[in-house]
Amino acid sequence: MSNENKREYILSKEVEDMCVVAKGPKHDPAPIPEEGKWVNAKQIPDISGFTHGVGWCAPQQGACKLSLNVKDGVIQEALVETIGCSGMTHSAAMAAEILPGKTILEALNTDLVCDAINTAMRELFLQIVYGRTQSAFSENGLTIGAGLEDLGKGTRSQVGTMYGTAQKGVRYLEMAEGYVTRMALDADDQVIGYEFVSLGKMTDFIKKGDEPNEAYKKAMGKYGRFDEAVKYIDPRKN
Numbered sequence: 001m002s003n004e005n006k007r008e009y010i011l012s013k014e015v016e017d018m019c020v021v022a023k024g025p026k027h028d029p030a031p032i033p034e035e036g037k038w039v040n041a042k043q044i045p046d047i048s049g050f051t052h053g054v055g056w057c058a059p060q061q062g063a064c065k066l067s068l069n070v071k072d073g074v075i076q077e078a079l080v081e082t083i084g085c086s087g088m089t090h091s092a093a094m095a096a097e098i099l100p101g102k103t104i105l106e107a108l109n110t111d112l113v114c115d116a117i118n119t120a121m122r123e124l125f126l127q128i129v130y131g132r133t134q135s136a137f138s139e140n141g142l143t144i145g146a147g148l149e150d151l152g153k154g155t156r157s158q159v160g161t162m163y164g165t166a167q168k169g170v171r172y173l174e175m176a177e178g179y180v181t182r183m184a185l186d187a188d189d190q191v192i193g194y195e196f197v198s199l200g201k202m203t204d205f206i207k208k209g210d211e212p213n214e215a216y217k218k219a220m221g222k223y224g225r226f227d228e229a230v231k232y233i234d235p236r237k238n
Helices: 086-098 104-108 115-129 146-151 199-207 212-218
Strands: 032-034 037-039 049-056 063-071 074-083 161-165 169-175 178-185 191-197 220-224 231-233
Touching: 049 115, 063 086, 063 104, 063 115, 063 146, 074 086, 074 104, 074 115, 074 146, 086 115, 104 115, 169 191, 178 199, 178 220, 199 212, 212 220
Parallel strands: none
Antiparallel strands: 032 037, 049 063, 063 074, 161 169, 169 178, 178 191, 178 231, 191 220
16 A cells, blocks of 8 residues: 555554554465465455355244355345245345345445345355355356356245144145145055146246146156055145
8 A cells, every 4th residue: 555545543642652563474364265266365356256145034034045146246146035924025126136236245234125134145244255155166156147057947946845733744835846736645644755736837838828737737746656655635735
């Protein structure tokens, strides 16, 4: 830093009267892995990577998974996924518009509309500034679009919804593959498989011109020993 740009600090009388003791070692920050190289991060532009943070609201009623692709300290891509609270989906819509183009420090100090998203941003910041990223050892990092790839072909969040009671046992409601339509039980009433419909695939078939009933059938699938079941139940009714 040149002397003309150097900031002058006000010293107390006690410090002003002290003699100067020269600083010996130059102890740089420990290098962190970033996009295939080791970096001595000293400023926000030194930070790059694709990583995630998970946050929750104060009553822990809902949660957010935030994924950011950061290049030279600036957010280039944001994926905001929420669960458990209907209002959070609207907050996520606003946050996905707010975040791209901001530095990670700006984002950390920006109200992202929902406590869970703000907390996720805080946790993500801690991850990325310490070099804990998905792209730490990927040369040149991940392309803009990596967030969409995280969602898979259907461009839908991976959500699991299960319910169980001591009296009636477990119910599978939603798996990564889709909406569970039937559960398969064996002779001991234990789960051995399930049938599902992929809502993303079904919607795509309808958009291409298929009749809804035909699209529904084409988007069906099954898992486990479904065909060997003694009994099938609708997890939402039976």
